[in-house]
Amino acid sequence: MESLQQELLAVFQAEYRDHLRVVRDILAAGPPDAHGVGEIFRRVHSLKGAARVVERADIESIAHALENRLFRLTDGHQPAQPDDIAAIGRAMDRIDAAMQGAPPAPPPVSSPAVPGGEDAAESYVQVPLSRLDALSGVLHDVLAAAGRQDRLWAELDDLAALARRHADAPPADPAAELARLTRALSALSRERGRLAGQLDRAMLRMDEDIRAVTLVPAGTVFGSLAGMVRQIAREHAREHPSEDGDGEVTVRLLGMDVRADRRVMQALRDPVIHLLRNAIVHGRESASRRRQAGKPPVPVLTLSVRMVGVRLLVSVSDDGRGPDLDAIAARAAQKGLIPPDTQPDPDTLLALVFDPGFSTRPQADHLAGRGMGLSVVAEAARALHGAVRMEAGQPDTTQPDTQSWGTTVTMSVPVSRRQRTTLLVEAGGMTVGLPGRAIERLLRVRQADLRVIDGRTYIPLADRSDSAAPPAEPALVPVVPLAAFLGRPDAAPPVSLPIHDGALSVALVAAEGLRCGFAVDRMREVRILQISDAQAAGLDSELAPGVGWPRGDRPVFVLSPDTLLGRWNKGGAPGPRIDGPRLDGLHIDGPPAGHRPAEPAAAPRRRAPTVLIVDDSITTRTLQKTILQTHGYDVLLATDGVEALSTLRRSAHGIDVIVTDVEMPRMDGFALLDAVRADPRLSSIPVVLMTSRNEETDIRRGLEGGARAYLTKQGFEQGELLDTIRGVL
Template identity: 75%
Template structure:
């Protein structure tokens, strides 16, 4: 038990340092606005919850006191003053000093307080590794050592060949025979090098898989210790004894993902006690067990980890939620009170139906913290009424945050990644094999042999839809190239499958996935972005969301005109002109983001890095450019100069120009609009919908 406590203290030390660093950075940055106060509030609230877990009542008290002061600022009851800033800094110093005192206190002979491990030790967490996994790692290492030895022999053979060729030179040597001999030897060495390279690639992939598997830990190692804490919280709240059920504790996921979910799970359990539990008399009247039951369940669904906290209490009070939402301006009195809408409002910052705050329940920020934690993991959270009673809150997050084996394909102008584990089959289907069944394009797939030309009794009918139809182009047709379709078949939980047709399958590779934090991306469908090379990102799809949207569309998507590459008369297909947008910005990140947003919504996009390059493109491009979206601050020629050049050129003056820049001074806005810009958009408040509305308006 003492070892566990020391481990928790080590984790808490790293966590509190992170909270203090962020809060102090906000204070040092200058005037603290509402967003900064909100972030400080969230950090202090999380610090309070973590201090409770490790039984640091002194730090919990400091955080709770500061939380009360911040709550008034967060609600907009009064402005931030110098005294508030000083109070925040003092509280952070107090927390830091108390933690430093603990770190310096040596363990006494009577088993007193011991210093927690240092930062390096805290960072080096322990994981249990099955012997079979170690054996697999040892096997892969032996394979790699063998490959290294073969490479050494290959270099030795090449050196021998070079030395032999040098000895054979001379007047008596036959140049033709010597060249033939060297050519055969080099071909043999080249084939051996290719075999070694292939074996090395496969060994590296196996090594990567095994190493990543080591980082997967059972849910019980992170959540199993919460039972005692929850019971203690219930006693402090006056709820008496509660039954805590843990389900799915053997589910394995990335250790960092599990650790990131621990704090929001604690918030949910505390919230269930404060808001969900009922008196014994009421439980008896409703026929419930005498002892309340809290359940924490973990399960895997596709590539998503689902963590749910449920209780058997009174359930969500929809009337109280609606009343609170109206008071906070989150909805109007005449808005429809749909349960799903109301239950989504409980995750708003500062939302709570509780009239008073206490040391245990906090001040209504718990569910907001949960929502922020889920979004930070590129996940989601939802609340729903339990069956037959109670409340269920479920967080859904990606299983891993680091890297994933991915099939890279092209769909329209986008490069898309599909997680390899959900792919059942890759198929090349002839256009002639597509059949329309109940208004859906389908093909026959024998799961033993592949796509078949006939609808045999032993073959399954697989609906096929264009992947581009779910990437902002609902009118997309099936992409037929050279008389056939490239189809990725995804398996579903019920045993069925669906085929998504793509323009091209490029490769299978392990991508390092970063969070899709850029504005304008559909994070539910695209939770991550990989950058395998250059500035062309791979947008990694969530297959669960993709299949769900396919079902919501009626298990259809796009259309199949039966003509493929030919038009109705057998000639070239009738082309629907796509509007062309020229994006001008010296930031590669901004260019890539805007290009992705515009292409996703059906526009063709050309790129330029500054005004000089944009003008050259406008003059030499054989295609008609419909609108220009340009930054202002750029090298060589800025956005204002580009606007003047376009307006003064009779050939270009009709092209609408949209200025999109971080310069939001009134003088700059007036200068742009008076200079002929059709719109002026500031990047600080950039929203995808606004940009798209402006472009649609100027076309």
């Protein structure tokens, strides 16, 4: 049961963030209408039920109080008032802060926690359906290539057998037979080359798609911290009532759409929390001082995420009084970190604050003062092979008047410690790498097929759609020599297209809405490389931010596709833009539902009863599924009534009982019950309603509507669920 509880808690972590994200998006769009209030009510109701499953009574209590307030609005068809909106926001912040809890105890400095180690907790990620569709398409291509490969070997075996027969009994016309065998072998060789190319491209796409599953937007890790910060600031103000201000802060989140390795960002989450707590304490100043400095009346905290080359930069800024360099110097001298009566430069002083136990705060409280927070931040950055830096002021070009305000702490770490798929190409006498994620196609174009329009060269690009419609006119895509971007434009003559043996090798690169073909001398191979920062005097690190080591001590610079396309576009070369992301590969719906083969009469097999669980809470679904599967039931899942009906009507095997929640989007449990009872094919399936709604009117409505049982989630007992299902079967 302990492992089940851990799994449920991990699922609940993802579910509660999804609910809070939706509620905050509704509030951010303006005062919610009746539909918006109803959606918030449903989300809070689901959150309350999920919190009960994982025994988080504190979350359940907050959600229950808010649910009562929202119910009065929905029941009376009243619009949300400003105090209602404020109450919803405060409740979301309280839930967020409760889920964050106190930061973990600082790890020993000598043994920092490394993400992804043996002690890493099991976690879950949400994968877009489009990503799964793409993986299905790639798998389809790989299986098709495997089938072609089998046929290829079979044909080769046939030719080998024929050659052996001719060796034993020479044909009447050996020359003609030899010519026929030669043609057949040549055809097989060409087919093998096409097959190898198809497999290489499919495996490249599969590798990139699988790796992309681990890349998540920064908002999924840091987006929920805003509410926690606001709640911490309010609590800090209550604990220090003598200080000015009511504890309200404005939290800005920038770059939340930046994608990076989930493990890297997750490892930075606790350090970011430390920095935000420090900003609340050390950046706080009186309202009168803020007015005198011309600052906004409410303090502003900013969490920003940026990508620079192959490094992830996570910064926490405040607009408070800024670092006190004199106090830092005095404390450093007291600790023996600098000689007495010396005044090092600001950068040296600010680097000392990351020393364990360093703090300028005279008294410690539960938020700051022990001097361990910043040392934990530094150790976390070093564990990820990164660094951390403190600066005075806010480096925000959008607010030039705030340059001298506050403090900024920036952690710089590699985007991912994972290896990356890279296409190695030769261009202009150099071997460079192109990231596989940005390569849309690899082409071999005959010189006769090139089109020259207004002095610029294009290649025709046929649509690879599998539709039965007549083929469209090929699109024209610009093509330029890659070597033209690798040298110094002011010192090198114009570079011509590298045409070899009457054809052009082209890597079609697409990123940031641009698409262009880059011609190379030769495509060498696709390799999985460990990429590190490329730093050297005179190196164009913007174009080549990374370096890999495919062959011992011979490094290969890996180009940035965004920079490459940006420089091509800035140079004035015209080309069509991409309206949206392309999806390579076919969507596989799976085998159609059909009649199952009959069991032999002599050896009948008993089928395990199948239960369809319908609930919009993934935590509740996971709990019920685990319980039922443990006791021998087959389980199907649906998130609402619409999906449940679809499953019921297309399922290849019978469903023996339905266990459904009541509060769900699109179609609730009562409507699902009515639909099941109205369908002659489904009306015999017993329905069990299991919900948090325990009002007598709801119970009567369910039972009169045809439900065989009505269970409430309050005081849930798995034995009651099992006994109920056995009773209705």
